Amino acid sequence: MPAADPQPLAPHPADPQPVAPPPTDPQPLAILLDALGTLVALEPPVPRLRGELAARFGLEVTEQEATRAIAAEIAYYRAHLDEGRDDEALRALRRRCAEVLRRALPAAAARLELDPLVEALLASLHFTPFPDVRPALLAARARGQRLVVASNWDVSLVGVLRRLELEPLLDGIVTSAGAGARKPAPAIFEQALAVAGAPASGTIHVGDSLEEDVAGARAAGIEPVLIRRAGGPAVAGVRTIASLSELLAPTAA
Incomplete structure (x- = not known):
């Protein structure tokens, strides 16, 4: 006669019950990314500007003079970057930026022709990707997440990210000028x-901006993540990271 099937034993009242692991946040379907300060850094433009002015025009300026001029140009650009919505408008914007730069340089710069000065200005602006960017984007793509840049920039951002070989890792690039x-x-x-x-x-x-990125994302119903590459105090109620690599692991609930 075959043996009876064993019956499961009732748990002893004193036995501890298994504890489920804490839940984790589901991985997002898509990640929107700021550009400057998040994906790319602007290398110090002052040394490059001084070198370009000397090499192209024989114009020697001090570090202080170059700093003042590039600050004026950047301030103007940030106020008007949305005007660079297409190639023609971008060329006009760059000429206006170069004019602001020329006026902020010493009086000897008044003789400089505008188009060559535009080229000198552009050569002074050199962007590089942060070291963690490519691995993080590749990992996100491997998980099937969509990656779209949303940045306050003119339409040239597409070309910048293409030159840095980041464009193929993205599903789209939305600039404020284009939007x-x-x-x-x-x-x-x-x-x-x-x-x-x-x-x-x-x-x-x-x-990396509390106003533009954190407040803006929340207003659109999107969860913000603040990246502080240089460190800094935590912001209450805002997930904060120092590197994009921190996005690879789910966060505890």
Whole structure:
């Protein structure tokens, strides 16, 4: 006669019950990314500008003079970058930026022709990707996440990211100039979501500005992630990272 099937034993009242691991946040379907300060850094432009002015025009300026001039140009550009919405408009914007630079340089710069000065200015602006960017983007793509840049920049950002070989790792690039709205306005985030093909509830946005990135993402219903590459105090209620590599691991709930 075959032996009876063993019956499961009832747990002893004193036996500890298994404890489920703590839940983790689901990985987002899409990641929106700021550009400057998040993906790329602007190398110090002052030494390059001084070198360009000397090499192209024989114009020697001090570090202080170059610093003052480049600061004036950057301030003008940031106020007007959305005007660079296409190639023709971008050329006109760059000429205006070069004119601001020329006026802020010493009086001897008044003789400089504008078009060559535009070239000198552009040669002074050199962007490099942060070391963690490529591995993080590759890892996100391997997980099937959509990656879209949402940045306050003119339309030349596409070319910048292409030269840095980051464009092929992205599913789209949305600039404020192209979108007709700059962060923190919800419209640029909404366009980025459309490009990503993902809902706001399944998306995070990573950027380095509390106003433009954190407040802007929240206004669009997107979870913000603040990146502080140089460190700094934590911000209450905001997930903060120092490197994009920290996005690779899920966060505890």
